[in-house]
Amino acid sequence: KAGVTQTPRYLIKTRGQQVTLSCSPISGHRSVSWYQQTPGQGLQFLFEYFSETQRNKGNFPGRFSGRQFSNSRSEMNVSTLELGDSALYLCASSPHDRAGYGYTFGSGTRLTVV
């Protein structure tokens, strides 16, 4: 059974650019959530999607957005990149309609903004 797949694994972008990260959940999982991990702030919740609907959003600026497709794959987009956006971005999928029970995490995308 394939795990949660995040692409790309590594990314280097320049300030002001935008970036799109992809997350393919485990087959049958309909909930996908995204997290940002930095040395200073640790792991922080970005947003959660279930059946193509954003159900919750963390305390991040509007430059951070996401969406979920009908096949449950999810993308997150960061526009107008800032140096502080350099982080490991993780997604997790869950089979449950109330995600909070039983997560599987991907390996993450490490974004470096220069």
Add this chain to the structure above:
Amino acid sequence: KNEVEQSPQNLTAQEGEFITINCSYSVGISALHWLQQHPGGGIVSLFMLSSGKKKHGRLIATINIQEKHSSLHITASHPRDSAVYICAVWTGTASKLTFGTGTRLQVTL
């Protein structure tokens, strides 16, 4: 004060030692997760608890809902246990995971 506090922040142990990592939280929760993160970033979910105790191999996790406290124990520690261990709580009202700052464990020979 963070909603989820972990202690210690760093822990060094010798192979074979019994290890305890603590997690305290200040909010009402529906579930608590223990996560393991190795260098390179990937996170593995070790346990999800809403009450009592769970055991998997050399790992044991306990939770006391009344005291808002959970512990992760590693028996007979091994260098491959070296990782960051993260406690996370699911609060149904906020519908999100809130994470502790993690405990960096190094097990030496």
